[in-house]
């Protein structure tokens with residue numbers, strides 16, 4: 001460790017007071033290398049829960065932070081309370097001295113003490129959080145779809161009663177929220193959005209625009225009301241020969257039914273003066289993959305999306321639904337949250353589950369990050385065994401656990417927090 005002379009070895013970790021907000025904004029801007037002050041910071045501040053917003057202090061000086069947000073997130077089995085971990089930041093002058101590690105450990109201990117079983121986060125870099133027991137639980141696909149050739153397959157659903165309404169997002173907020181609330185429980189990973197979070201989603205400052213237009217919205221509806229919406233921006237451009245070459249940047253698209261979903265995609269793909277759609281955060285089982293007549297035109301790329309930490313295995317494992325029967329003894333490794341470590345018996349079927357301490361011999365050994373990765377149902381476990389992460393003692397145990405924890409609809413958070 002590289003300490004400057006005279007610097008205390010261990011910063012004090014405590015909640016950040018609201019009066020210390022300006023200091024936090026300054027530290028955060030340096031850590032994330034961005035200008036986030038002004039209205040953007042105010043909008044973010046409205047989502048902050050100061051009693052769960054931890055700072056690392058050297059005297060009065062703030063040198064690190066981690067925030068906890070109270071979310072209700074859909075998991076296999078229904079909505080559950082989870083902690084969204086955000087703004088993990090350490091002052092550039094203080095990096096690689098163990099400050100984040102101290103904050104992470106303290107946050108997990110606090111969550112355990114509060115009876116909170118699951119923490120989730122979006123990682124700025126994928127190499128950071130595995131060491132704290134977070135598992136890569138969700139995949140995010142991004143697509144660059146050219147307009148030319150993007151016809152739908154013949155089976156694409158159509159509903160003549162649907163119509164489109166182009167509208168500014170602020171004027172359609174009620175309809176947007178209504179659609180979102182209706183899809184919320186259909187996919188693990190989606191989490192309910194507070195008013196303050198919607199303010200962030202629909203924010204339209206220069207930083208949010210990143211050189212593109214203000215946010216645009218199209219609603220699909222019929223006489224019963226809204227059945228879907230898309231939010232996007234457009235980066236206008238023309239080639240040297242004056243051919244329109246704009247790019248439509250799709251940020252959200254939700255449909256309540258297949259016809260509304262297909263119509264919205266058709267609209268964004270066909271938008272005049274644009275030659276392609278860049279959809280940068282889509283679920284890994286996005287139905288658009290089965291709508292395009294030529295799916296290679298998706299030009300898909302892959303990234304990790306949400307990471308999940310099983311903070312309290314004894315609470316979390318019996319508190320989700322299982323897709324198939326399983327009865328296994330798991331030897332769980334967890335050096336960061338030792339209350340999870342040791343042998344547990346998971347007995348589950350489609351009607352319920354128990355997860356209890358046992359002294360029986362283990363059928364398989366796995367690190368807690370694998371339970372996090374599988375918790376939302378988006379991972380099969382054979383690959384972890386093949387990679388040497390899981391060790392199987394009883395043949396068939398990995399496959400049985402994998403089938404039970406998988407879920408048909410792939411998890412996806414849909415919105416970075």
Ligand SMILES: CC(=O)SCCNC(=O)CCNC(=O)[C@H](O)C(C)(C)COP(=O)(O)OP(=O)(O)OC[C@H]1O[C@@H](n2cnc3c(N)ncnc32)[C@H](O)[C@@H]1OP(=O)(O)O
Nearest residue numbers: 031086087088089090095096097098099100101121124127
């Ligand atoms: C959920 C979110 O908020 S994601 C956002 C994360 N924050 C950022 O990306 C902002 C810019 N970066 C930072 O502020 C800091 O560099 C942080 C928060 C990533 C790391 O803080 P530090 O105090 O330097 O981390 P700390 O010293 O505790 O490192 C602990 C371990 O993580 C490793 N580590 C730290 N940062 C990274 C990284 N970006 N990639 C890979 N490993 C990392 C360290 O090497 C160390 O490894 P070791 O235990 O094997 O020695």
